[in-house]
Every structure is written in structure tokens, then in C-alpha cells.
Amino acid sequence: METKKIEEFRESRERLNQIVMKYAGLGIKRFFNLDTQVYQEGALPKKTKELLGLVASLVLRCDDCISYHLIRCYEEKVNDDELEEVLAIGLIVGGSITIPHLRRALEGWEELKQLSEK
Amino acid sequence: METKKIEEFRESRERLNQIVMKYAGLGIKRFFNLDTQVYQEGALPKKTKELLGLVASLVLRCDDCISYHLIRCYEEKVNDDELEEVLAIGLIVGGSITIPHLRRALEGWEELKQLSEK
Amino acid sequence: METKKIEEFRESRERLNQIVMKYAGLGIKRFFNLDTQVYQEGALPKKTKELLGLVASLVLRCDDCISYHLIRCYEEKVNDDELEEVLAIGLIVGGSITIPHLRRALEGWEELKQLSEK
Amino acid sequence: METKKIEEFRESRERLNQIVMKYAGLGIKRFFNLDTQVYQEGALPKKTKELLGLVASLVLRCDDCISYHLIRCYEEKVNDDELEEVLAIGLIVGGSITIPHLRRALEGWEELKQLSEK
Amino acid sequence: METKKIEEFRESRERLNQIVMKYAGLGIKRFFNLDTQVYQEGALPKKTKELLGLVASLVLRCDDCISYHLIRCYEEKVNDDELEEVLAIGLIVGGSITIPHLRRALEGWEELKQLSEK
């Protein structure tokens, strides 16, 4: 049973972020900070915000963004039924063109559950 | 003070949906049903689902879809701070290209508040 | 009964194309020529090619492109059932975010039928 | 001579669809059914509908969706000239940003032809 | 001779930005600041950066964003030939789906030239 994709994503993201920070000027650095801030607890709980990040990533069809928000959703204790409802909304809004990403999202979700059982 | 855009949207949507239903075969009709079902109360509350619909519509930059979910968010008692946080996430995910839609979204939100005060 | 949108589109397209040609260098001119050539009769009939142009315009959500291909589909004797099936495929592929464009497409189709009855 | 990508796609799609069905609620299941129904024979023949699915997938730049519709086009006896004309329309509508997908589409088409010669 | 669209855009943008700032929290405010900063003179001149903003807006097909960068390009003394080359690149990259936006871009450019002659 393979659980590699999520771990590979984490390693690759870490490594490449170091390259980004090597080149980043103020503009890119500030954007990266903002990108962290908007998901902090506020009027809406962190969990809801991660669901928002996930559905936005699905309809825009970005696998890495989906993987990132899946990991965060898992940390925020999103359950299977909640995840399915978010993905269903993304599927209806974004159409069949999102299906390959939906497939990989659920494959990633399986990996996350297997990783945490170890 | 103008409060026309939301009302014009509601009237136009109603009128055009009648044209759609005149032509719609099973495929289109079933899709429209599905599009209603996925926003029903479930593991996630209706309010959260409307926020998901809103952020998806913002990052995909569809004014009519934004107007529809804004109306529904208003009905589900989303408050100003919650709305701002959803729009901020959409803005960061989708970039400055979403700004014209964010502007019109908040204009629509003002209209909704004025309409309900009448 | 209003049948203005299609006629307004035709007039506006004509007027703006003149502005484009005033500024166009070789690159833009050649692209415009190519854009005409790919819809000519070939291994596939013109009618099929217009259906392809229509579904591509719907999933990319471009109202002017949809209006243009609707006019051409009407000239190529596409019937209501064929149109509905093309729009249903576009809707399933592109998702609910295409619905506002699907509504306006069918409104335009009604106008085309009314115009030709005059 | 490698003919692996299409077969890998088929295997992966099969495997991941099982994961999807494990999690899918009514919404996702109904969408998947609809996604099959709209490509059935109707006022338009199945072959034309697969060409529509292909061009929509190309302009939306989804490799897996392209692979799926290529396989179906091949089953429906689309010939090389017809395929070229569909891809040319997708390229003109969607621009040079579709070129990487057009390249992989034709690579996949070559594989399909080689697989059937075996 | 009508020169209204650019002026209407400026008025509307101003008015709606006031609504945005009424609702904006730190996230949205910081994003708006960043959106100004990245177009400032740096290793690349302001004029080049506005051309970059323009081509990005064209391929993403955002009329308001195009209008904004056209105004800025005009202020930075971009000439007709330079503009044509930027639009040609956007057209080739983004495809025929950008044509309606290219038409309106050149209509706006005509207006800018007429406004400055008054």
C-alpha cells in the first residue's frame, strides 16, 4: 500500500520554498505572509477556512494546492462526510473537468488516513 | 441610492430560467436538480455550503454566480466579518484578477442590506 | 418581445473589428485569418465545427464567442435538440459556473428564431 | 517504442474511480451518471459528442480528460484528419497555452494506434 | 464620437473602491497595497511592468483589469506599435477566446487618445 504522494509533496514543497525564499523580494515575501494570515482563526473558524481553500483549489484545478489544503483539513479534524460534501460542491461548480483532481484528492485523503494510523 | 442590481439579477435569472426549462432535456434538468441538492443541509450546515459556493464563484470570476450566493449568504445570516474573510481568501487564492468581482460583490452586499431595511 | 441582443452584438462586432484592423499588424491579421480557416468545410462538415466552436466557447465562458457561434449554428441549420445536447455537454464539462452563459445562449437562440420569422 | 501512457491512464483511472465510489454520496454518484448520459447517442451521434468532449477538454487543458476522450474517439472510428481538425479548432480557440496538451494528445493518439496494431 | 467607457470605468472603480475599503480587513488592505507596489519602478521600468499587467489581464480575460492597465500604459507613453505587439502576444497565447477583450481594449485605447486631445 503506497502512501508516498502526500509525503513527496511535503518534501518537495519544503525544498522548493527554500529556492523561492532565496529569490524572493519584498513583494513575494509579503504575499506569502498574507497567504498564511487569511487562513488564521477569525470570524470564521480555521476549519471552515481550510474547506474554503480546498474548494477554491478544486475548482481552479491545482493539485498541489489541493494536497496542501487536504493536509490542513485533516489536521483540523474534517471528517469523511464533510470532505465529500465540499468535493461535491466543487464538482458541481467546476464540472467534470475537475474529476481527475477529485480522484487524486481522495487518493491523497486515503494516504493521510493511512499515514496517521502508522 | 440605487439598489437595482440585485433585483435586476433576480428578475433576469427567473425569466431566463424559464427559457432554459423550455429547451432542457433530461441532462440539463438533472444537473439543475443536482445544483440545488449539493447546497442542502448535511454534514456541513447550509451556511457553510453557501460560503463555499461564494468563494468558488469568486475565484472562477462569475458575477451572476457571486450574486446568487451573496443572496443566499444573506438569507443564511452571514455577517459582514464572515463575508470579508471569505472574500479575502478568494482574493488571495485568485489574485488581483478577482478584484473587479470583489468590488461588485460588496456593492451587491450593500444593496442586499439596503433592500432588507426597506 | 425584445430581439435586440443578437443584433447589437452583430453591430458592435462589426464596428470594433474595424478598430482592430486599424491597429492590427501581421500577427493579429494572420490570426484572424486562421480563425476563419479552421471552421471551413474539411474532413468534418462546417456544422460540426460550429458545434465545436460553441462548446469550447461555453466551457471557456465567453458570451461574445457564444453569440458568434450561435449565429453560425443557426445558419448551418442546427436544430433545437442538437443545440440542447451540445449545451448539456458544455454544462457537464464546465459545471454550474457556465449556467449564466447557458441562460444567455438560449435567450440568444430564441432571438435568432424570432428574427428569422420576421 | 513505448505505448505506456494510455494504458497507465486506464489503470490509474480504474483504480481511483474505486476510491471515489467508496466516498461518493448521492451528489457525486448522480454527477458521474450524468457525465455518462450526455455522451450517449441522441440527436447528435456519439462520435460527434466525443469530439465535443475532446475540444472542451483541450481548451480547458485537462490531460486526463483529453486521454479519456481520445480513447473514446478512437473507438468511434474518428480518423486522423478529423482529429487534426478538432485539435486545430481547440488550438485557435484556446491559444498557444494549449500546445503542451496538443502535443501529449497526439502522442496518445500514436499510442492508441500502436496498441490496436498489436 | 463616444469616449465614455474609460471615464465610466474610472468613476465606477473609484466609487466601488470606497465600498471595498469600508469592509476591508487587514488581509484585503495588504493585498491592495501589494498590488500597487509590484508595479513600481525597480529592476524593470514601470512601463514594462504595465505591459506585463496588460498581457496578464488579456489572457485572463478581465475587461476592468485591461482598462486599468491601458490607462497606465497610456500614462507611461506606450505607443501604438508597442501596444499592438503586446496584444498580439496575448492573442496568440490566449487564443481566439481573447478576441472580444482585444476588441474592447483597442476601443478603450481610441478613447484614451481622444480624451487626451480634448
Added chain:
Amino acid sequence: METKKIEEFRESRERLNQIVMKYAGLGIKRFFNLDTQVYQEGALPKKTKELLGLVASLVLRCDDCISYHLIRCYEEKVNDDELEEVLAIGLIVGGSITIPHLRRALEGWEELKQLSEK
């Protein structure tokens, strides 16, 4: 230290372009020619045009297109600061959804610099 991705991209692009030319009719061939012509020296220098191609590729999120324009930018002596400013504009315009592509773009840039040091 791995410098494979850029070289793999070059090899794959070359190989697949041969398949494309095997199938290409006049439409696809003319488009490919146009795609070369619009980046030639003109009112704007080649270097500026490659920056335009790069930012368009980033906001449209096409890794292969980004790799191609990065190679060309490197040949046109774009320096690190100029590259960073182009990517920052693409990031602000296109949002966090472009971050995975920005990461891979800078990884590719590192590879290009290492390749030329050999």
C-alpha cells in the same frame, strides 16, 4: 545536484513536436509559425516579449510554457532581479494558485544557471 528537468523538457518538446508536425495540417502549421513570429524583435525588444510570454504562462499556469519562456529569458540575459519582478507581478495578478508554478519556475531557473556553469 539535479539539473534534469529543463533538459528533459527540451528533449520531450523536440520529440513531441515531430509527432505534431506529422499530423499538422495548414491550420496548426500556420499557428506554430505565428507563435514564433510574435516574439521576434519589433517595436518591443525580444527580451521584453519573452517576459510577456513568461508572465502570461504563469498566470495561465502552464508549466511547459513557463519552462520554454524561462529558457528564452535566460538566453536574452534576463537577470535574477528582473525575473523576480516578473514573477511577483504574475503572483499578484494570478493569486496563490500560481505558487506551485512559481516554485517550479525558480527551480528551473536554478537548473539553467547550473547548466551554463558546466
